[in-house]
Structures are given as structure tokens and as C-alpha cells.
Amino acid sequence: MALSLYVDTARWRAHQKTVIDQFPGVIPVCKGNGYGFGHERLADEAARFGADMLAVGTTYEAAKIKDWFSGDLLVLTPFRRGEEPVPLPDRVIRSVSSVDGVHALVGARVVIECMSSMKRHGVREEELPQLHSAIEDVRLEGFALHLPLDRPDGTDAVEEVIGWMDRLRAARLPLHTMFVSHLRAEEQARLQQQFPQTRFRARIGTRLWLGDHEATEYRGAVLDVTRVAKGDRFGYRQQKAASDGWLVVVAGGTSHGVGLEAPKAMHGVMPRAKGVARAGLATVNRNLSPFVWAGKQRWFAEPPHMQVSILFVPSDAQEPRVGDELVAHLRHTTTQFDRLVER
Template sequence: MALTLYVDTARWRAHQQQVLQQFPGLVPVCKGNGYGFGHERLADEATRLGSDLLAVGTTYEAARIKDYFSGDLLVLTPFRHGEEPVPLPDRAIRSVSSVQGLGGLAGARVVVEVMSSMKRHGVTPEELPMLASAIENVRLEGFAIHLPLDRTDGTDAVDEVIGWMDRLRNARLPLHTMFVSHLKADELHRLQAQFPQTRFRARIGTRLWLGDHDATEYRGAVLDVTRVAKGDRFGYRQQKAASDGYLVVVAGGTSHGVGLEAPKALHGMMPRAKGVARAGLATVNRNLSPYVWSGKQRWFAEPPHMQVSILFVPSDAPEPKVGEELVAHLRHTTTQFDRLVDR
């Protein structure tokens, strides 16, 4: 009895091929929990795609994944002086976001990140005059720019990249490769047409692995079902049942990521109103679970346990049976499954 990630493998891989056709030379990204699939599985998929380069989040991830992927590994987190040294093979490429960082990587393969409108990290235009001499002591693999997902000010992503291309060119810096993130396919093609001497490589994770929502599905197995009457006490905190129904114990708890929710940026009155409503219900211990039964998302009977969750199913719904599975709407990047089944 488990929380299972089911994958329609043929459909999932067909989507990967579509993305690859739209973004020739793309760099697959495998970071965090491997977008819900795990590092080993995504390393295998990247090999199937014929990728020569795989991007990972940290040096620790690179150290783990190096035994599963034989190509080059691009570490996305920028190097920082004083960081814990992690033994990595020569095929590992470090990201650098400052001139000072380059000084600590003599002889290493590096990608220099430039500061985008994200304003997260990157070399600034003011640092470019110092960059030419700083890159002499490293093996430069290219430059990179990480763009925002939304552009609420109406600016154009291509224009932002062009601006940096012009700055780098005016500083007489080599422009053989530019790694980009969060560009549309047509935007990438526009850039490639304008700068034919530069190879643009899109770093893609979410769109590649999670772009076809119907190719994957989480399901939690029903472990126990107990009938309760209105007023019956149950659970760790001995709450009272609000009505007749069933307490359904289902696979999936906090160790799997069930009950965890990342903050969301809300736009518009309706999403904000729903957010306020959910917060209000939570204050009276009413929390909607990710599990669906009989066409409806069901409420947690109490907060999720470590490996299971207890749901309340009212008596007017069909009684779940032990061994049945409930679809669970879970976020891939925060979920750890018990097993993955290809079908």
C-alpha cells in the first residue's frame, strides 16, 4: 500500500521530444527532488534525449548524479568563496556570478551568469571591464542569463537578452555560447537568427518534465476505513465528527510532502478571495486535502500524519474500500513517492 506516481511513459516521452524539437540543443535541468521523478530517473531520460549536458542545482546534487549521467554537469548555484569543497569530476561546470568568484576557480570550467531583471545574482554591467582579464584563468564555457517568468511591465525578454549581448560584445568578450532560461521557442529563434555566431542553449526543467499534466498521476492507496457517527471522537486530538461518515486512512503523509504548500503569487480578486476563504476555514480546522474520491476533493479529518493522511468522507458518498486508490493532486517538486509505475 503506497503513494504511487503513475507515468504514461510513451506520452511523457513524446512530450519531451516535442520540447526538444522546439528548443534544439536544450539543456535538461534536474534539481531539487528531480521534479518529482528523482535524479536517477531524469539522468536516464536526459541520456535518452541524447543530451551532452545536464544542469543540476547544487554541487551536492552533481556529486550524487555524476554516477548516473556520463555527460557534462552544469551546477546552477553560483560558486561562493568559502563554500564546502565537494569533489567533482572535470566534466562539472561551475556557474559564477561575480568577478571575485572567478578568482577562486582557476583552471575550472565556468559559465558566467549576468544580472537580469530578476535581480537575483549575476555580473553587472559595471563589472564587465574587469571580466576580460578575470576569465583568462578559467575555461569559459559561455555566458548565461536567467529571465523572469512574468513581465508585468510589458518589456520584451528578447530585448533584454539583446541588451546583454551588445554589452558583452562591446566589452570584447567571447560570445560563442549563451545559456538562457524562461524564453519561448519563437523568442529563442529570433535571437538565434540575429546572432548566428552564438549558440543559444535553453535550460529547461518544468516545461520538459512537467509540461504534459495528463502524462502523470499520483494515487494514494486506501489502508483503512472506519465508519463514524456524528459526535464520535477520533484521531490524535480526539475531535468530534461533524456528521455521519467514514474516516479513510490513505497512503501519503508529511514525509511524502502531503499537506505542504508553497506560497503562490495571486493575481486578481477571485484568487485572492479564495485564498482568504481557505485561510478562514483553516482557523476552524477545515483543510482541504489533495485526495479526490467520488469526483470531489475531500477534507482532511485532521492534519496529515508522517506517512498517512486521514480523510473524512460524508455518508452520502460511496464508502471507499481498502486497496482502492485515490487520485491526489500533488505538486511534483515537493512530493516524494513510495514507488513509480510506468504504464
């Protein structure tokens, strides 16, 4: 019995097609844990819909995926002098975010990242004149801009890209290809219309693979059910049951990513109030699990174990049975499933 990822394959692929149709020349991104599907599966999907390039996070990922994808591989993490050398084929393209990095990659295929309002990494405007001599020794695939997801100050993503296009043109640098991230389809279309001689290529991961939330579902199988009365002790720490009910052992623990949660940026009074409430409950060992039974998200009876979680289901709910599956609201990018089930 397992933590399973169920995929409605026809629906999942239909969503992929809508994204591909909206973004001509899209470059699918396959990084981390493969957005919950795994690198091999996403490489197969990218090949299936005819992608000529696949973006990966690191050189280590490129070294693995090269055996599953025959097209070009774009490494998104910028090159740094002194990094561990990883043997890679010539079809691997390196991202570079500094003039020094360009100088160090003689003969390599490179994409040069420009410093966007993300302020994460990239060459700055004042460094552009230095790129003239540097790019003579590399095979320049184009420039790139990684843009923020939100713009609370009301700035325009298209105007930010145009600003960089103007700077690159003023510096007499080639503008045959611009790689972009986090633009809407209509924004990319505006740019393509304004700069017909430049090919804009969107690097897309989350929207492509996870954009249709109804196409996938995690479920954990029930392994054991034990009735407890109020006051009964249980578990590693021998806590007392708060009321009558059942201890439900379900597949899915910390090795699967259950119990892991990335920090969230909270905006507004209500989300902050809920966050404070959750933190307060955690101090008295009340932690909500991702597992749903009888229409309700159930509480962890104790912190999740390595491969299973123990939930508390009160006696006023239907008793779970061994073999039942509980839907689990899990984050794809932090979850490792035991099996994938195509539907």
C-alpha cells in the same frame, strides 16, 4: 500499499520530444527532488534522448548524479568563496555570478551569470571590464541569463537578452555560447537568427518534465475505512465528527510532501478571495486535502500524519474500500512517492 506516481511513459516521452525539437541544444535540468521523478530517472531520460549536458542545482547533486550521467554537468547555484569543497570530475561546470568568483576558480570550467531583471544574482554591466583579465585563468563555457517567468510591465525578454549581448560585445567578451532560461521557442529562434555566431542553449526543467499534466498522476492507496457517527471522537486530538460518514486512512503523509504548499503569487480579486476563504476555514480546522474521491476533493479529518492522511468522507458519498486508490493533486517538486508505476 503506497503513494504511487503513475507515468504514461509513451506520452511523457512524446512531450519531451516536442520540447527537444523546439529548443535545439536544450540542456535538461535535474534539481531538487528531480521534479518528482528522482535524479537517477531523469539522468537516464536525458541520456536516452542524447543530451550532452545536464544542469543540476548544487554541487551535492552533481556529486550524486555524476555516477548516473556521463556527460557534462552544469551546477546552477553560483560558486562562492568559502563554500564546502565537494570532489567533482572535470566535466562539471560551475556557474559564477561575480568577478571575485571567476578569480577564485583558476583552471575551472565556468559559465558566467549576468544580472537579469530577476535581480537574483549575476555580474553587472559596470563589472564587465574587470572580466577580461579574470577569464584568462578559467575555461569559459559561455555567459548565462536567468529571466523572469512573467513580465507585467510589458517588457520584452528578447530585448533584454539583446541588451546583454550588446554589452558583452562592447566589452569585447567572447559570445560563442549564451545559456538562457525561460524563453519561448520563438523567442530563442529570433535570437539565433539575429546572432548566428552565438549558440543559444536553453536550460529547461519544468516545461520538459512536467509540461504535459495528463502524462502523470499521483494516487494514494486506502489502508483502512472506519464508520463514524456525528459526535464520535477520533484521531490524535480526539475531535468530534461533524456528521455521519467514514474516516478513510490513505497512503501519503508529511514525509511524502502531503500538506506542504509553496506560497503563491495571487493576481486578481477572485484568487485573493479564495485565499481568504481557505485561511478562514483553516482557523476552524477545515483543511482541504489533495485526495479525490467520488469526484470531489475531500477534507482532511485532521492534519496529515507522517506517512498517512486521514480523510473524512460523508455518508452521502460512496464508501471507499481498502485497496482503492484515490487520485491526489500534489506538486511534483515537493512530493516523494513510494513507488513509480509505468503504464
